[in-house]
Amino acid sequence: MRAALDGSSPxxxxxxxxxxxxxxxxxxxxEDQIPSNRKLVALWEVNPLTVMKGVQLLAxxxxxxxxxxxxMFVAPDAPERLRRRIGGGFVKxxxxxxxxxxDALGIGLDGLCKQISAVWEELRxx
Amino acid sequence: MIEFKNVTLAFKKQKALDNVxxxxxxxxxxxxxxxxxxxxxxxxxxxxxxxxxxxxxxxxFGENPYENQRITQKVxxxxxxxxxxxxxxxxxxxxxxxxxxxxxxxxxxQRLAKRFELPVKKAMSSLxxxxxxxxxAVVGLASRCEVTIFDEAYLGMDAAFRKMFxxxxxxxxxxxxxxxxxxxxxxxxxxxLFNEVLILDKGKVAFQGDSDVxxxxxxxxxxxxxxxxxxxxxxxxxxxxxx
Numbered sequence: 001m002r003a004a005l006d007g008s009s010p011x012x013x014x015x016x017x018x019x020x021x022x023x024x025x026x027x028x029x030x031e032d033q034i035p036s037n038r039k040l041v042a043l044w045e046v047n048p049l050t051v052m053k054g055v056q057l058l059a060x061x062x063x064x065x066x067x068x069x070x071x072m073f074v075a076p077d078a079p080e081r082l083r084r085r086i087g088g089g090f091v092k093x094x095x096x097x098x099x100x101x102x103d104a105l106g107i108g109l110d111g112l113c114k115q116i117s118a119v120w121e122e123l124r125x126x
Numbered sequence: 127m128i129e130f131k132n133v134t135l136a137f138k139k140q141k142a143l144d145n146v147x148x149x150x151x152x153x154x155x156x157x158x159x160x161x162x163x164x165x166x167x168x169x170x171x172x173x174x175x176x177x178x179x180x181x182x183x184x185x186x187f188g189e190n191p192y193e194n195q196r197i198t199q200k201v202x203x204x205x206x207x208x209x210x211x212x213x214x215x216x217x218x219x220x221x222x223x224x225x226x227x228x229x230x231x232x233x234x235x236q237r238l239a240k241r242f243e244l245p246v247k248k249a250m251s252s253l254x255x256x257x258x259x260x261x262x263a264v265v266g267l268a269s270r271c272e273v274t275i276f277d278e279a280y281l282g283m284d285a286a287f288r289k290m291f292x293x294x295x296x297x298x299x300x301x302x303x304x305x306x307x308x309x310x311x312x313x314x315x316x317x318x319l320f321n322e323v324l325i326l327d328k329g330k331v332a333f334q335g336d337s338d339v340x341x342x343x344x345x346x347x348x349x350x351x352x353x354x355x356x357x358x359x360x361x362x363x364x365x366x367x368x369x
């Protein structure tokens with residue numbers, strides 16, 4: 001789990017994203033129980049009602065589900081749903097601004113591809 | 127749960143609170159923010175029934191708290207001062223608090239006393255500023271009052287104790303939900319503690335709402351930090367006449 005929240009965007013949003021990230025990375029697998037409210041509060045030192053708000057949003061989206069008296073669990077299809085949702089915005093949110101910026105900076109398509117390859121290799125070798 | 131209607135608190139002609147109206151539903155940790163002299167402490171003193179309004183209606187749990195023991199025993203006001211001349215030992219200070227607070231948790235008080243490394247045999251007057259602040263923090267937490275107010279209560283604590291204090295509030299609030307009001311000038315350091323914010327400016331309410339709303343406001347403004355946004359909301363710093 002992300003060790004710290006940076007405090008710039010709304011905290012419930014950061015709580016939600018931190019849990020999504022855990023699911024996408026496979027650190028929280030389908031049918032895993034997510035850490036208790038108390039543990040998350042202690043980890044991030046944030047208000048428990050704010051943590052609950054972020055968790056509730058994920059429950060509303062069907063990413064998490066509640067087992068009465070036990071806690072919150074990762075839905076069986078959660079990774080797939082997240083990939084579809086985040087992937088849907090990938091081109092618009094990430095690729096378009098990147099290409100736009102590269103173009104403005106005069107980095108050609110070849111140059112951009114080379115830089116992406118270099119970063120790709122670097123991150124995979126870490 | 128806390129309801130103010132047109133409340134004014136005046137000292138001679140000076141209005142500490144000027145026709146203030148707001149409602150807090152409770153069950154939250156509410157940050158009460160404001161510049162020096164904005165009226166935070168006056169608001170708290172009304173809630174804790176140290177004073178009564180000059181005019182208007184201040185209610186806690188639907189009742190006027192002034193000279194009303196049903197309400198006053200449910201409200202704890204922890205400030206950053208006092209006990210400099212208190213010759214009671216730390217242990218007796220805790221015992222005294224226990225006697226007045228119906229929800230006092232003795233086991234919790236002792237665990238906190240250990241964690242905050244309180245010298246229980248020493249007289250309050252002989253402690254450092256920070257140690258006295260820790261004693262008051264322990265009293266405030268272990269009282270488990272339905273309404274607990276920390277008015278700059280951590281002043282004097284070093285960074286490590288301050289962090290411990292915040293963690294203790296969060297952990298205890300998670301297990302024992304109640305209403306906590308918390309005033310601070312360290313807005314960015316403390317903001318994660320709140321889920322609700324009340325900003326006072328010159329005796330009036332300048333903002334009330336979800337603290338995440340404040341964060342969204344900051345994102346859409348030119349302010350780099352919440353502290354900057356806060357200064358913007360409360361009219362900026364008056365530099366005229368300084369130079």
